[in-house]
Amino acid sequence: MNVVESFRIALRALGANKVRSALTMLGVIIGVAAVILLVAIGSGVQDEITGSIEGLGSNLVFVFAGNFEDGGGPGGGITIRRQFTLEDADLVQRRLDDRHAVVPIVQGPATLRVGNRTMRTTIAAGNEFSDTVFTSEYESGRGYRRSEVVAASRVVVIGSSVRDRLFPNQDPLGRTLNVSGQRFTVIGHVVAQGGSLTGDQDNQIYMPVTTAQRLLGSTDISSIVVKADTADEVDAVKHQVESILRPGFGDEFTVLTQDQTLGLFQAILGTLTFMLAGIAGISLLVGGIGIMNIMLVSVSERTREIGIRKAVGARTHDIMSQFVIEAVSLSVVGGVVGIALGAAGAAVLQQWVPTEVTVWAVGLAFTFSAAVGIFFGVYPAYKASRLDPIEALRYE
Amino acid sequence: MLEARSVSKCYHLGEVDVHALREVDLSICEGQMLSIMGPSGSGKSTLMHLIGLLDRPTSGSVVVEGEEVSRMTPNELAAVRNRRIGFVFQSFNLLSRTTALANVELPLVYAGVSGSERTRRARAALERVGLADRLGHLPNQLSGGQQQRVAIARALVTDPSIVLADEPTGNLDSSSGVEVMNILQELNEHGITVVIVTHDDDVARHSERIVHIRDGRIVRDEAVTARILAAEVERPATTGSDEPGGVGL
Ligand SMILES: Nc1ncnc2c1ncn2[C@@H]1O[C@H](COP(=O)(O)OP(=O)(O)OP(=O)(O)O)[C@@H](O)[C@H]1O
Ligand SMILES: [Mg+2]
Numbered sequence: 001m002n003v004v005e006s007f008r009i010a011l012r013a014l015g016a017n018k019v020r021s022a023l024t025m026l027g028v029i030i031g032v033a034a035v036i037l038l039v040a041i042g043s044g045v046q047d048e049i050t051g052s053i054e055g056l057g058s059n060l061v062f063v064f065a066g067n068f069e070d071g072g073g074p075g076g077g078i079t080i081r082r083q084f085t086l087e088d089a090d091l092v093q094r095r096l097d098d099r100h101a102v103v104p105i106v107q108g109p110a111t112l113r114v115g116n117r118t119m120r121t122t123i124a125a126g127n128e129f130s131d132t133v134f135t136s137e138y139e140s141g142r143g144y145r146r147s148e149v150v151a152a153s154r155v156v157v158i159g160s161s162v163r164d165r166l167f168p169n170q171d172p173l174g175r176t177l178n179v180s181g182q183r184f185t186v187i188g189h190v191v192a193q194g195g196s197l198t199g200d201q202d203n204q205i206y207m208p209v210t211t212a213q214r215l216l217g218s219t220d221i222s223s224i225v226v227k228a229d230t231a232d233e234v235d236a237v238k239h240q241v242e243s244i245l246r247p248g249f250g251d252e253f254t255v256l257t258q259d260q261t262l263g264l265f266q267a268i269l270g271t272l273t274f275m276l277a278g279i280a281g282i283s284l285l286v287g288g289i290g291i292m293n294i295m296l297v298s299v300s301e302r303t304r305e306i307g308i309r310k311a312v313g314a315r316t317h318d319i320m321s322q323f324v325i326e327a328v329s330l331s332v333v334g335g336v337v338g339i340a341l342g343a344a345g346a347a348v349l350q351q352w353v354p355t356e357v358t359v360w361a362v363g364l365a366f367t368f369s370a371a372v373g374i375f376f377g378v379y380p381a382y383k384a385s386r387l388d389p390i391e392a393l394r395y396e
Numbered sequence: 397m398l399e400a401r402s403v404s405k406c407y408h409l410g411e412v413d414v415h416a417l418r419e420v421d422l423s424i425c426e427g428q429m430l431s432i433m434g435p436s437g438s439g440k441s442t443l444m445h446l447i448g449l450l451d452r453p454t455s456g457s458v459v460v461e462g463e464e465v466s467r468m469t470p471n472e473l474a475a476v477r478n479r480r481i482g483f484v485f486q487s488f489n490l491l492s493r494t495t496a497l498a499n500v501e502l503p504l505v506y507a508g509v510s511g512s513e514r515t516r517r518a519r520a521a522l523e524r525v526g527l528a529d530r531l532g533h534l535p536n537q538l539s540g541g542q543q544q545r546v547a548i549a550r551a552l553v554t555d556p557s558i559v560l561a562d563e564p565t566g567n568l569d570s571s572s573g574v575e576v577m578n579i580l581q582e583l584n585e586h587g588i589t590v591v592i593v594t595h596d597d598d599v600a601r602h603s604e605r606i607v608h609i610r611d612g613r614i615v616r617d618e619a620v621t622a623r624i625l626a627a628e629v630e631r632p633a634t635t636g637s638d639e640p641g642g643v644g645l
Contacts, residue, residue, distance in 0.1 A: 005505055016493055308489050311450060312503040312550065313478020315471040390451045393489060 003321070010326040013298070021330060024294045028334030028372065029341060031284030032365045036342025037349070038280045039361035042273025044346075044354035046266060052201070053262050055193070057135045059231050060258045061238050063092070063224040063245070068254040081252050083220035086209070088245065092224060095244045099229035100237055101129040104221040106212040110205065113178040114166040121162060123179075124204050125212030126225075133227040136206075141173045141188030144208045152210035156184040160192035161202040179205065180215055234258075277361070281368065287334065288372035295327050295380035306384050307392025320385040327377020328370060335369030397426040398447055398558065398589070403456035405442050405612075416442040418612040419456065424591065426557070429584040431592045431600035434609035440593045441486070441562055443609065447591070448481050448560045449473045478506050482551025484561035486593075488543045490535040490550075496522060497531040500549045507554060521549040525579055541572025548579055558589040565599055577602045578626035602626060 014021045066080035089104035096102065106125040111118060128146040130136065136143060136157075144155050156177055163172050172186045184207070193201040213219060228237040238255050245253050256264070299306070306319055339362055346355040405417040416439045424430055424447070432440050445451040446458055449465055458465040460476065468476070477483075482503075490499045500518040509517070522528060525545040535543055544564060551559050561580060565573035581602060584590045592603060600606045601624045608616035 002508075304489070305491055308491060309502070309506070310474060311477065311483055311485075311489070313474050313506040313554075315474045315506070317471075318506060388451075390445055393450075393485070 003325075006318075006321045006325045007329075009322050010329055013302075013322075013326055014329060017298075020294060024290050025330055025334035025337065027287030027290035028284065028331050028369055029287075029338040031280065031287040032335045032338025032369050033342035033345060034280035034283050035277055035365045035368070036339055036357060036361055037345045037355075038276035039273055039364075040342070040346035040355040040357045041349065041353055042269065042276050043358050043361070044350075044356040046269040046273065047356055048354040049265050049269065050262060052193075053258065053265065056258070057133050057227060058258070059228040059234050060133070061226040061228060061234060061241060062256045062258070062261055063226065063241055064254045064256070065223075065249075065252065066254065067251050068256075082249065084224060084253075085219050086213075086221060088248065089221060089224050091248075092226065092241055092244050096226070096237065096240060097229075100233070101133050101227045103127055103129050103133050103225045103227075104209050105223045105225055106209050106216070106218075106220075107222045108212065108216040108218075110180045110215070112162065112166060112205070114175070117166050119162070119165050122200065122204050123207060123212050123215070125207050125209040127209055129227070130206070133225060137191040139189045139191050140171070141186070143188055143206070149208040149210055152208060152214055154179075154182060154184045154211060155187045155207065157188035157190060157206040158186055159190055159202040159204045159206075162205055163189050177205075179207075182215060277364070284365075284368060284372060287369075288331070288376040291327050291330050291373060292376035292380060294330075295323060295377055296383070298326070299323065299380045299384040302384075303387060303392045303395040306387050307389050307395065310387070310389035311393065316385045319387075320381045323381030323384050324374065324377045327381070328373035331369045331373025331377075332366075335366050338369070339365055397461055398424040399459040400443070400447055400453075401457045401459065403443075403446055403453040403458060405439070405446065405451070406454045415612050417446070417453070420609075420612070420614055422447070422607060422614065424558075424589060426589055427584070427587050428605060429581070429590045429592075429603040430605045430607065431594055431603040432607050432609060433594060433597070433600045435595060438609050439612040440595075440609060442612075444560050444562055444591065444593050448483060449477050450483075474506075478503055479554060480557050482554065482556040482559040484544070484547045484551050484559065484564050486563035486566050488535070488540075488547050488567075490543060490546055492535055495532050495534060496527060496538065496546045496549075499535070499546055500553050503550060503554045518549070518553055521553040522546070524552070525549045526575070539572075541568050541575065544568060544572070544576055545579070548576065552583060552588070556588065558591065559583055560591045560593075562593045563595075564592060565594070565596070573599070574626050574630050577624075578630055581626050598624065 063084070065083050084104070086104055089102055093102040103126040106123070108123050109120065110123045111120055127149045128144065131143040139160065141157070143157060144153070148155050156179060158172060158177070166177070167175065172189050175186050177184045177186050190206070209221065226237055226241060228234045234257050238257055241255050309319060342365070343357045346357050349355050400420055400422040402419045402421055403417055404415065404419055407414040407416060420443060422443070432443060434440050442451070446453055449458070449460070452466060465473065491502070497515065497518050500521050501514045504514040504517060519528070519531065522531060525548050527542060527545055527549065530538060530542060535546070538546065544567070559580070564576050564580065568576060577599065580590050580592065590603070592599065594600050601620055601622065604620050604623060606618050606620060607614055608618070
C-alpha cells in the first residue's frame with residue numbers, strides 16, 4: 001500500500017469525526033500560534049533595539065564607570081566605586097587625537113511644566129559635539145553651542161513627543177519651559193525617531209551637560225561617548241581610552257564599542273526569545289499529548305476496523321502508517337493554521353509592540369509540530385498495528 | 397492442499413482452561429466444497445480461523461501447500477490471507493461509513509492494486525453477486541442479504557483459491573440464503589475451495605462433504621449423497637412460487 005492510499009484513509013477517518021479532529025488540532029494550533037507570536041515579539045524587539053543602537057551614530061565607543069565583567073551587563077548589579085566627572089571626559093578629550101569627538105553624558109529625571117501642562121521625562125545632556133556624534137536632525141531650531149556648554153545656559157532641545165504634549169500645534173522655539181522648577185528657553189526641536197520601544201528618544205529633552213549637572217545637583221557624569229573618526233580606528237580608540245583611564249581608575253571602568261554593546265543586547269534578547277519560544281513550546285507539547293490521547297481513543301474505537309483490515313491482508317506497517325499519518329495530519333494542519341494565526345496576531349500586535357515573523361520561527365514551529373505528530377502518534381499506531389486480528393474482530 | 401495436523405486451541409480464562417479444539421486432524425483438497433457442522437460452542441469458528449490463518453493453534457500445525465503456518469510472521473500470514481483466502485464472516489464485518497464499492501476494494505488496496513484497476517475489479521465482483529446497482533451504498537443502507545453479498549464480493553475480489561464462510565446464511569431469510577448458497581456453489585464450480593461453517597443441516601448439504609464437530613473434536617466426516625443445488629432451488633422461487641422449498645433456513 002502506498003503513502004497516497006494511507007493519506008486517503010487517514011483523511012477520511014479525520015473527516016468522519018470533524019469536531020473531535022478540530023478540537024484536537026486546536027491544542028496544536030494554540031501551541032504553534034504561541035511560538036510564532038512570542039518569537040515574533042522577541043525578534044521584533046531585538047531588531048528595534050539593534051536599529052536604535054545603530055541609529056545612535058556610527059563608530060561609537062561607550063565608556064562606563066564600573067567593571068561589567070564582574071556583573072554581567074549595563075545595570076546588571078555591579079557596584080560602581082567611583083563615577084566619572086567632567087575632568088575625566090576632558091582628560092580623554094585632551095589625550096586623544098582631535099579628530100575623535102568626546103561627549104560626556106549626563107542622564108536624569110525631570111518634570112516639565114508649561115502653563116498648566118506637566119509631564120515627567122528624562123534629560124539627556126552632552127556637549128557641543130552631541131549633534132555630530134549622535135547625528136541629530138532638527139525639525140526646527142538648533143542644538144546647544146560650546147558657549148552655552150561653558151556658561152551652563154538654561155537652553156533646552158525637546159523631543160517630538162514632548163513638543164506634542166506641551167506645545168500642541170504651536171511653534172515651541174523661543175518659548176519658556178519649566179524644567180524641575182527652573183526656567184529654560186526652547187532652542188530646538190528634534191525630528192521624531194519613531195519606534196514604540198525606543199520612543200523614549202522622542203520623549204527626552206536635551207541640554208548642555210553643565211546645565212544638567214547643576215539641575216540635578218551632581219558633579220558626576222553617567223558615561224562618556226567617543227566617536228572615532230573612521231571605522232578602522234574604533235578599536236585603536238578603545239585601547240587608547242583604556243590606557244588613558246587606567247592610571248586613575250584601575251579596572252573600575254568598562255569601554256565597549258558599538259558592536260560590543262550590540263552584541264551584549266543581542267545576547268540578552270536572544271536568550272529571552274529562546275525562553276519565550278521554550279514556554280510556547282510547552283503548550284505545543286500539551287497539544288501533542290492531546291493528539292496522543294485522541295489517537296488512543298480512536299484506536300480502541302476502531303479495533304474492529306483494524307481487525308477487518310488485518311483479516312483482508314493489511315500488514316503491520318499498513319496499519320501503523322495509517323494511524324501515524326492520521327496523527328501527523330492533525331498536527332501538520334494544526335501547525336499550518338497555527339502559523340497563519342500567529343502571523344496574523346503578530347501583524348495586529350505590531351501597533352503596540354514591534355514584531356517580526358522570522359523564517360526560522362515558522363520553519364521551527366512547522367518542523368516541531370510535525371515531530372509532535374510523529375512522536376505522539378507512533379505509540380497509538382504501534383498499539384493498533386500489534387492487535388491480534390481475531391481479538392480485534394471479536395471486540396465490541 | 398490445506399491441512400490441520402493434530403491442532404488444539406486452548407483459552408485460559410483465569411483458573412479455567414477452555415479447550416475449543418482438541419487434536420483435530422483435517423485435510424481439505426483443492427476445489428472441494430466442505431461444510432463444518434456442529435452445535436453452538438463446538439469450535440467451528442475457531443477451526444475456521446485456524447485454517448484461514450487468522451489465528452494460531454496452541455499446539456499442532458496448519459500446513460498450507462506444504463508450508464508450516466506457525467513459522468510465518470504476522471506479515472507473511474497477512475500476505476497469504478490477502479492473496480489466497482477470502483473470508484465471509486457471520487456478522488458481515490464490513491467497514492461502516494464506507495461504500496460497498498470501497499469495502500470490496502479493501503483487499504486490493506493491501507494487495508497494491510492501482511486505483512482504476514481496483515475499481516474495475518471491485519465493480520466486477522459486485523456485479524457477480526448481483527449488486528451492480530448498489531455500488532455507492534453504505535452498509536447501513538443495505539439489507540442483510542445485500543450486506544452478506546458485499547462481504548462475498550470482498551472475499552472473491554482477489555481471486556482467492558479458498559473462500560471461508562462462517563454462517564453465511566445465519567442472519568438471512570430463506571430466499572437471501574438461497575442466493576448466497578448459489579453464489580458459493582458457483583464459485584466452487586470455478587475451482588475455488590469453499591469451506592462453510594454452519595449448524596444447519598440443509599445448508600451443509602449444499603456441499604460435497606460434511607465434517608461434524610462436537611466439543612472440539614471431529615466426530616464424523618461424511619460425503620453428501622443427496623447434494624442440494626441452490627440454482628435449482630432458486631428457479632421455482634424466481635418463477636413465481638412463494639415457497640423456495642428445500643432449504644429451510
Ligand atoms: N477468545 C476466547 N476466549 C475464551 N474462550 C473462547 C474464545 N473464543 C472461543 N472460545 C470458546 O471456544 C469454544 C468454541 O468457540 P467457537 O466460537 O469456535 O464456537 P462455534 O462452534 O463457532 O459456536 P457458534 O455456532 O455459536 O458460533 C467456545 O466454548 C467458546 O466459549
Ligand atoms: Mg461461530
